[in-house]
Amino acid sequence: MRWLQRHIRPEQIREFSLLLLIVAAVLIFGSMIDGYYTSRTFNRIASSVAIITVVAVGQTLVVLTRNIDLAVGSIVGCTAYFTGAQLAAHHGLPPVVAVLIAMALGCAMGAINGALVAYGRVPSIIVTLGSLAIYRGILIDYSGARTVTTDSLPKWLIDLPRLNFITIGDLDIRAMFALAVGIVVLFQIGTSFLNVARRFYAMGSNPDAAELIGMPTRQIVFSAFVLSGTLSGLAGFMFLARFGNITVEAARGMELQVVAAVVVGGVNIFGGSGTVFGAMLGAIMIAILEQSLFRLQISEFWRDAILGLLILMAVASDAVILNRLRAIWSRTELKLVTRPGTGAAP
Template sequence: MTVTSDRSAPADAPLGAPAPKRLGNLLKTRELGIVLALALLVAYTAIDNPRFLSGQSIRDNLLNTAILAVMATGQAVVVITRNIDLSVGSVLGISAFAVATLMSDHPGLPMAVAILVGLAVGAVAGLINGVLVRYGKVPALVVTLGTLYIYRGITYSWAGGSQVNADELPRHFLTFANDSLLGIPWLVLIAVIVVGAGSVLMRNYRVGRELYAMGSSPAAAELAGIKVARNLLGAFVLSGALAGLAGVLYAARFGTVDAAAGTGYELNVVAAVVVGGVAVFGGSGSVWGAALGALLLTVIGSALAVLDINQFWQQAIVGALIILAICADRLVAVRIARSLRKRDAHV
């Protein structure tokens, strides 16, 4: 953290003609790294036990990734703007409990309503975060650490030790997690849509590029006339809403929801985002990289079980992977800085 000034993010790339291409290539290698790691892991595990590639196993892996990937999408957007949202685990909890209570009280409600309610609960939570960060001028780390406690506390006082059991929930809500369209489970489909939409938004749309610019240099973004306030609120609302959606998916998948649902998820989500190549100083990385990070973390877990390695190693491996990922980012940043300096020297 001592030297931060020399890092160059892709958003401030268009300095000269050849730069974007080269930077693009370098970035591609960053996400390619995760793909390679994933391929290597899957290949090694599959050789050891071919059933790892069976339909059921792949399905399980994807189902387990879905919730994490949805949350990682929102987190990636927030981290790209050089902020962080630690409250996502608590937002998942409050949304899961709200939706489960609603569905057990009104079993006739369609699934779409459940999803909308989850999104709305999350969006409100995210809006509060965003307003405090932008207008209260409180750093995102402090705000979301505070709301991590507040939202969790609200859920606990609301639940008061009770929980919603699977037998109180309507059938169509519970089967939603396992139902599939064209052989793809709804849960996975929703995750793919969220990740895809998020990636396109961040890559191809004006607002997405503005979010990168804000992360690269908040002051410059403000001076350049970017509507920083609107975009920042949007990023937090998106992260909150997606955590709310994840709450609905959680309730549908696990059936039993208590006030502790999603406790500690924030660290998994941040881990997925960091492993996926989104730098914590903002301005670089991609949504689909974060989703790949989520997939990699999940596959590691199931691969350990298949390889008959002590399950207790999982967390340690995840930790080592996070550190490896930041080291890789650092290396890429240093290399970009050097290449830019060299080019500038010639001009």
């Protein structure tokens, strides 16, 4: 027990149990559905995980700083439509430029949110509830309710979702899924080891303390929103590649799935704890549920009810179970420190 407490943090237990839950879900659904363990199931789940995960990474950073970004669905929709419209008009546009356009647009939209929250001191829920409506409204006005269609897009973009990154046995790892995993690894390493990124945690754990020790708290919040916007822009590009047909309603309501993924993944809604990796696990859990319910022919209308329940359970278990674990952990730490000779410190 003591060994456990020295080497593992309560948050890691939280993530590990989610991993177990995912394995259990796959085993249960696998026994209920014929032909579940195929590469087709894997690809279906992976391609929906990829987009949600990229947005969820940015959302994690925002939630870590005790804020929330509800505008991500509108940002994904806007960037997908705008980039699609540009590609349809200029077929010669190089892929890199297209991605950069999407990310720059997302970055700008995130920066507006971030400036209002960090420097205007308006609560994030108000800012992003407002900009969710504003960005969507701008999209509808800009597009004149026209649709970007698959045939108007260049061929490389339409082929992109089926592009393989690497093939392991029967499993094709698609490039977009690999990209999402790459981003998670990058941000996981960054938020674990980089000083600059640890500030997101410091800010969320105790904003007053962060301010007192001289951290640029406003910049931290601002940059979280900018990163969230930029990653949503990238996800907008992936959305465009995956679906091809982009209406003005594209990605409406995605913010709910993303917040669900983040919260189910163990990122504390009060800020200050949780990981990018956990958010990805949350996204995987939700995608597995969604795909499997679909395969079980349970009506799609059940999806929202289950998603809502999942969020509530995640938040509740965090508040009740995780807090108890933390209490046990800190009590033992205290004992180890106060009692000499137990080998707390070498």
